[in-house]
Amino acid sequence: MTATLRLTSPPEMGPGGRHLVLDCLHGTTYLDQLVPPRGSRVILSERAMIAMAVDKHEAEEGCGCARDLTGGQSADSLKVSARADSASVTGS
Numbered sequence: 001m002t003a004t005l006r007l008t009s010p011p012e013m014g015p016g017g018r019h020l021v022l023d024c025l026h027g028t029t030y031l032d033q034l035v036p037p038r039g040s041r042v043i044l045s046e047r048a049m050i051a052m053a054v055d056k057h058e059a060e061e062g063c064g065c066a067r068d069l070t071g072g073q074s075a076d077s078l079k080v081s082a083r084a085d086s087a088s089v090t091g092s
């Protein structure tokens with residue numbers, strides 16, 4: 001089974017804002033990155049966002065469909081570095 005991933009930059013989120021949708025037969029996971037407040041220079045890499053979305057999806061659905069999306073990368077290491085950042089990441 002396969003999950004699909006869409007990463008967009010909706011104009012209403014402002015420059016740097018990202019909206020990620022991870023969809024599979026079992027459910028859909030959303031992850032937004034808002035523009036960091038002034039003074040913060042940290043933006044999550046797309047790879048880190050994907051790793052976080054995959055983890056969130058698997059926590060919610062537990063179906064394993066999204067695992068392949070990390071391309072064998074260690075989601076844990078990406079997640080740890082993402083947590084160390086001060087970027088604002090919120091789920092829905």
Ligand SMILES: [Zn+2]
Nearest residue numbers: 024026063065
């Ligand atoms: Zn699934």
